[in-house]
Amino acid sequence: MQQRMLPKHIAIIMDGNGRWAKKRLQPRSFGHKKGVKNIFTICKYAFNLGIEAVTLYALSCENFSRPKEELDGLFDLFRQYFGKDKDKFLEMQVKIQFLGERDILPEDIRKCLTELEHLTAAYTCGILSICINYGAKQELIRAVNIAVERRERQTLQSFHNLLYTKNLPELDFVIRTGGDMRLSNFLLYQLAYAELYFTKKLWPDFSPKELDKALEDFIKRERRFGKTE
Ligand code: IPE
Ligand code: IPE
Numbered sequence: 314m315q316q317r318m319l320p321k322h323i324a325i326i327m328d329g330n331g332r333w334a335k336k337r338l339q340p341r342s343f344g345h346k347k348g349v350k351n352i353f354t355i356c357k358y359a360f361n362l363g364i365e366a367v368t369l370y371a372l373s374c375e376n377f378s379r380p381k382e383e384l385d386g387l388f389d390l391f392r393q394y395f396g397k398d399k400d401k402f403l404e405m406q407v408k409i410q411f412l413g414e415r416d417i418l419p420e421d422i423r424k425c426l427t428e429l430e431h432l433t434a435a436y437t438c439g440i441l442s443i444c445i446n447y448g449a450k451q452e453l454i455r456a457v458n459i460a461v462e463r464r465e466r467q468t469l470q471s472f473h474n475l476l477y478t479k480n481l482p483e484l485d486f487v488i489r490t491g492g493d494m495r496l497s498n499f500l501l502y503q504l505a506y507a508e509l510y511f512t513k514k515l516w517p518d519f520s521p522k523e524l525d526k527a528l529e530d531f532i533k534r535e536r537r538f539g540k541t542e
């Protein structure tokens with residue numbers, strides 16, 4: 314695959330962990346564990362290909378309405394991979410940032426997130442953004458409120474700078490695993506001209522081979538951005 318044709322910035326809606334576990338008669342938490350492991354496989358592969366930015370939907374604002382037991386299990390996974398076992402992230406040598414409203418998270422987890430951001434701030438092999446308690450509508454309202462507080466009229470450029478994604482290249486490609494064809498409040502502004510790809514593969518089964526398939530599809534598409542050719 315030719316690097317110049319690859320998307321610079323891909324985003325993934327990592328859906329299907331629960332169903333993956335159910336198929337195996339296991340609790341949903343089993344699927345989430347397998348899902349986290351797959352983050353490393355896919356991110357390493359994507360950054361090695363030369364993709365500059367990967368943005369992952371890990372937990373939506375709406376996911377906070379799930380049962381406490383499931384959320385506690387997810388928080389424990391955050392504690393493990395963003396804290397104790399953070400070397401797995403550090404190994405990738407990419408800058409890591411968390412997008413979303415983190416006030417809702419337990420304080421020890423917020424500390425892990427901030428520390429991981431600091432530790433990786435100078436890494437240059439790519440940017441990995443992980444969306445936690447993220448919602449696109451919430452992101453837009455937040456941006457509008459900042460603008461109102463500053464009493465600033467917005468331009469496309471200045472509004473871009475009010476978004477969580479301000480330091481990222483234009484979003485080129487959004488992949489959703491799990492078979493549903495919807496966006497579930499993910500990056501609704503940023504995907505104005507992104508290409509969309511939906512696969513039935515559940516996230517824990519989404520392998521580098523599946524990513525290759527998606528990228529081959531992306532490369533074939535003609536992106537016109539409103540022009541004629
Ligand atoms: C996506 O998998 C991960 C999170 C939202 C945390 P799901 O947990 O939504 O899995 P399904 O869609 O129920 O299979
Ligand atoms: C989208 O998956 C959110 C994440 C993958 C983090 P959901 O499972 O929450 O989406 P819906 O409820 O099917 O739209």
Ligand code: MG
Binds near residue numbers: 328
């Ligand atoms: Mg789901």
